[in-house]
Amino acid sequence: MxxxxxxxxxxxxxxxxxxxxxxxxxxxxxxxxxxxxxxxxxxxxxxxxxxxxxxxxxxxxxxxxxxxxxxxxxxxxxxxxxxxxxxxxxxxxxxxxxxxxxxxxxxxxxxxxxxxxxxxxxxxxxxFPEHIFSNNHQELVKDFELLTKGRSSGTLSSTNTFLGDQIFVEEGATAECSTFNSLQGPIYLGKNTQVWEGCNIRGSFALCNNSQVKMGAKIYGKTTIGPFSRVGGEINNSIIWGYSSKGHEGYLGNAVLGQWCNIGADSNNSNLKNNYGEVKLWDYGQESFRETGLQFCGLIMADHAKCAINTMFNTGTVAGVSANIFGAGFPRNFIPDFAWGGVHGFEVYSLSKMLETAVKVYERRDTVLDTTETAILSHVFELTKQYRRF
CATH class of the missing domain: 3.90.550.10 (Spore Coat Polysaccharide Biosynthesis Protein SpsA; Chain A)
Structure with missing residues (x-):
């Protein structure tokens, strides 16, 4: 078909x-x-x-x-x-x-x-972006059934502890000295994935092919780590598309990250307002903040966006394509595409400099930034000019 x-x-x-x-x-x-x-x-x-x-x-x-x-x-x-x-x-x-x-x-x-x-x-x-993490558990359960029906799981080392039996291990997946709790939802470890020592993982959870969970990570349910990614620290109800890194301590919750993103060490996002009120998210069409109806909503980060160490994201932050965020304090809740800066202010992250960085990022994954990707990013740079009012 x-x-x-x-x-x-x-x-x-x-x-x-x-x-x-x-x-x-x-x-x-x-x-x-x-x-x-x-x-x-x-x-x-x-x-x-x-x-x-x-x-x-x-x-x-x-x-x-x-x-x-x-x-x-x-x-x-x-x-x-x-x-x-x-x-x-x-x-x-x-x-x-x-x-x-x-x-x-x-x-x-x-x-x-x-x-x-x-x-x-x-x-x-x-x-809307928040529909991705809000529906991730039910979709993960369905995908788990779709991918594993009629198949036999691989095995993991006896150094691990297992609660429940809803775990499926693809060829080449390894884990040592970690805890897997599938009582609340299934756990899926894709091909050639690695769970390093001392991790605590609770389902529902998916680790897609060629990704790693670093030592001592705490991962709560309703979470998906896409292919060729590396994560650590504390993660809850979040989805990473793939080819991205959150390799250090820090909290990521009720969040969606695209491709080629990087979260600096000890960076955190808030997913609950101090007054427990409804979270609003930036809406590109309205050019204003939209009510989500949610009490818990964290970070939406588009492809190629990055943040430096100790970055703090407020509840309901949207970071656009190729945004580069650094500095002390909370940056504003909408960080435009190709923005460079933080609380002290933003300037335009020039397309040429962004592409220079992207070439190096792709090389680290044994991948090439080709003319097709460059053309798409160049178009997005022009398409998003109206939101960069610095």
Whole structure:
């Protein structure tokens, strides 16, 4: 089967995380949304996304298009597979999926021109950044079942302590002298992962391929560490897309980090206001702070953002693409894309200097910053100028 994952207006409300990717490339649970659909449908996939992202995330020839902000479940899967040609599945004005042989039709036109099939059930719809950590536990549980059903787990050293038996270990994963508590949710250790000595890990938790948890780390449930990452300290209900580091002491909670991020030693984010009030997050579309309805909400950090040692993030902070934060005190709750500075003030982090750093960061992971990535980052730099009012 061949499918395309399309962006709807959620792409706008999920910024800054989506400045560098389609919505379906967001990680929630263990897999990205696109990987979930591919696994459920045994399908190859492409993306219908913003023009500047299509140089990396291209569409493919496919009759079935699925909303990239919708996470799959069995009922939804059955409804989508039941679609006939020239039908569109809709709930509450949201186009979930449509089937057509016309490759030029987008989801707006599908709603106007195709036969509507109304969907009656609830589904997981990722519209705002906080929806990622809020729904991570349920998606992690579903992904764990999807990835491990009918398979046998590897084994870990007898130096570890296990509470519960909801743990799955892929080939090459190792751990020593650590505690794994899967009584509250499953624990998944991907290929070639490492859990170093003295770690305490509570499910639900996923450590994706080629990532490490450093000595003495304390990791609470509803947490996902994506591939090629390294983490330490204290982490709770957070998702790291991958290729990022939080390698030292410090607290990260109710947070989402993108790719190529780095958190300096002893940095912390607040996830609860002193008055226990509702947390607001910066909204790019409104250019103001939006009510989340949440009491716990920490840090949203986009791709290539970094902070120095001892950085303190206030409750509900949004750090944009390639933001570079340093200095004492709490920086403001919205740090624009390509901003350089902290409490003392910000200036523009020039594109040339940012790319110089990115080349070195990629080299450390045996990866190359190619012309495609450079073109996307260059476009984002121009796209976000309006938010840098220094």
């Amino acid at each position: 061949m499918i395309n994952l399309f962006d709807d207006k959620s792409w706008l409300s999920l910024r800054p995380l989506t400045f560098t990717r389609p919505v379906a490339d967001l990680r929630i649970g263990i897999l990205t949304i696109a990987e979930k659909w591919a696994k459920y449908l045994n399908a190859s996939f492409g993306f219908k996304t913003q023009a500047y992202l299509s140089i990396k995330y291209a569409p493919i020839q496919a009759g079935l298009s699925i909303n990239g902000s919708v996470c799959p479940d069995q009922q939804l899967l059955d409804a989508i597979l039941a679609l006939k040609d020239n039908q569109v599945l809709v709930k509450g004005g949201v186009v979930i999926a449509y089937q057509t042989q016309d490759p030029t039709l987008d989801h707006h036109q599908a709603l106007e021109k195709l036969t509507v099939v109304n969907y009656q059930q609830d589904f997981t719809h990722i519209v």
